[in-house]
Amino acid sequence: MDISDRVDGAHTTPSPCGRYLAYVQDTRLRVSTLSAPERHSNEFNIKKLPKEILSIIWSHDSNRLATVSHTLIEVLNVSDASSRVRLDNGGGGLGHFSSAVFLDTDHLLTIWEFGRGRIWNLTTGRSTEIGEVKTTCSGSSYCMRPNPSRHPSNILATLFRVAAEDVLSIHFVEQSKSMPKATLPSADAQDLSWSPDGRWLAVLDTPTASVNVLFYTPDGHFYRSYTDTSCVDDRGLGIKAIVWSYDCRKVALARYDGGVVLLNTKSFTILASIAHNTAIEHSALEPPHQAPIWREHVSATNERTYSLATHPVSPPLSRSKASTEPSELGVAEMSFSCSGEYLATRDERMQSTVWIWSTQTLSTHAIIIQHANIRSVQWHPTHPELLLLDCGESILYILEVTSSSPPLPITVPIPGTPALTWLNTTIIQPLTILAATKSASRLLFPSGRPTNASPSNNQPSPIPGAETPFDEDTSEDSIMDLLSGRPARSRRSEQSYTERIDSEENAAEETVRLDDTFRAKRRPLEVSAEVDPLDDSQIF
Structure with missing residues (x-):
């Protein structure tokens, strides 16, 4: 495994494309490439100190980024340092800025x-x-x-609260127009989410409502509701959270009683019900159908090993007594793999245990019992078989669910307890993990750093610029072989590094001639013609 040098900076945020990192040092916003995060490629002066900044956000195409504070939002163009937009809150008549998000490259919601x-x-x-x-x-x-490639129109769905009623609004961002608002039959809507293909819009009601989930078409018309009649919680709480699978075939509903309901996305009927039992007993099943249970052991020298547990098994409980707080009841976390084939879940009662379910066979695939409580469970954005476990101990655990091996522990050499995050690398790019604290960060390359990213290089990669692609033939080798250091298979010959760079530069030049978004199309800012007399915020 290769590790980058320590990068001192606050609010470290990766770009959606998985190529760049943005962070703040003093009054400078710096952007670096993932192949060489130690050397920043672009630097922008900003007006706010790190302690005043709430967050750094990227546009979906990774061309713009913004720093958000209570009184000022600064929007920068990564490829054009002279392009800058500032949204000043003025006298604060509407209160402080609480959040901001890019709707597309040219539109920002505050x-x-x-x-x-x-x-x-x-x-x-x-x-x-x-x-x-x-x-x-x-x-x-x-x-x-x-x-957006399938649905060219940029559509924003928003929840409003008008006269003690929930209202749904569908807004066309580019046309600055809205469809007629629809009053919802919900008691107190708590969440709004689109299916990944944009065909369905789900509204999650308060957990005490008789009807918990409402499904709508993209134009805001009601289609179907789901009522949780099987809830056995004596508190009368229903659905806690809703998660869509990335293949858009299933939707998972987490309940306050610790169960999960899987629905299909054609008729929204129940496919399966999942329960997190405090005693796991698969002895009645045939050995091929028994899910492996991996239990972590920590020695006196802090060496981490795993063993297969025999049935029955009772995972350790997180609390000595039952909690009465709704946020501490039911399912703590659930997420689908990028292929939708696996679902990982955790229960609030057993926070050191993660269940992995197969959505194809609708059965338990594996169970991992950690020594410490798990802080987060993350699937890789493009590798559907890779799962990352973060227990808040400066150790990352990588599990390849398609193999018969236990999780692989890797120590993170950074002080404190950094948050661990997969970066959005493609199948042919090397695996990359961001380990970030409040004041510093490092990049971890479990399968090796890109070949052109040696720390001895004097020049960082330009932004924007093409990274050297990882040898796609390594995808034929087991990923766990690469992580554990076992020798990989021989690779076929291919173009030299110089030939690849030349071909990529030629392709990039042709693209710029066709669509130069930030230079040829950029127009000077105009003063807004729509002014709210109560709003003293400014854009300049």
Whole structure:
């Protein structure tokens, strides 16, 4: 495994494309490539100190990024340092900025602390008022329709609260127009989410409502509801969270009683019900159908090993007594692999245990019992068989679910307890993990750093620029072989590094001639023609 040098900076945020890192040092926002994070390639002066910044956000195409603070939002163009937009909160008549999100490259949604929402056109400088966004949700009160290649129109769905009623609004971002608002039959909507293919819109109601989940078509028409009649929780709580599979064939509903319900996305009927039992007993099943249970052991020298447990097994409980807080009941976390073939879940009662379910066979695939409570479970964005476990001990665990091997522990050499995150690398790029604390970060390359990223190089990769692709023939080898250091298979001959760079530069030049988004199309900012007399915020 290769490890980058320590990068001192706050709010380290990777780009959606998986090529760049952005972080703040003093009053400078720096951007570096993942192949050489120790050497920043671009640097921008900003007005706010790291302690004043709430977050750094990227546009979906990784061309713009913004720093968000309570009083100022600065939007920068990664490829054009002279292009800069500042949204000043003025006298703060609407309260502080609470959040901001890119709807696309040229449109930014800002939300004030009291719910007022506004969409800014970063090219023309105009803005559109969208009303009072609901601020009492436990989940998200707004979301963009995904899959823009299939659905060219940028559509924003938003929840409002008007006269004690939930209202759904469908807004066309580029046209600055909205469809007629629809009043929802919900008691107190808590979350709004699109299916990954953009065909369905789900509204999650308060867990005490009789009807828990509402499904709508993209134009805001009601299609079907789901009522959780099988809930056995004596508190009367229903659905806690909703997660869509990436193949858009299933949707998982997490319940407060510790169960999970799988629905198909054609008729939204039940496929299977999952229960997290405090005693795991598969002895009655045939050996091929018994899920392996891996238990971690820690020696006096802090050496981590795993053993296969025999049935029955009782995972350790997280608490000595039952909790009465709704946030500490039921399913703690659940997520689908990028192929939708596997579902990983955790129960609040047994936070050191992760269950892995097969959505193809609708059965338990494997169970992992860690020594410490698990902080997060993450599937790789493009490798459907790789799962990362973070227990908050500066040790990352990588599990290849298609193999018969236990998780592989890897020590993270950074002080504190860094948060571990997969970066969005493709199948042919090397695996990359971001380990970040509040003031520093490092990149981990379990299968080796890209070949052109040697620390001895004097020049960092340009931004934007093409990274050297990882040898695609390594995908034929087991990923766990690469992580554990076992020898890989021989690779066939291919183009030299110089030949690849030449061909990539030629392709890039042709692309720029066809569509130069940030130079040929950039227009000077205009003063907004739509001015709210109560709004003293400014864009300049």
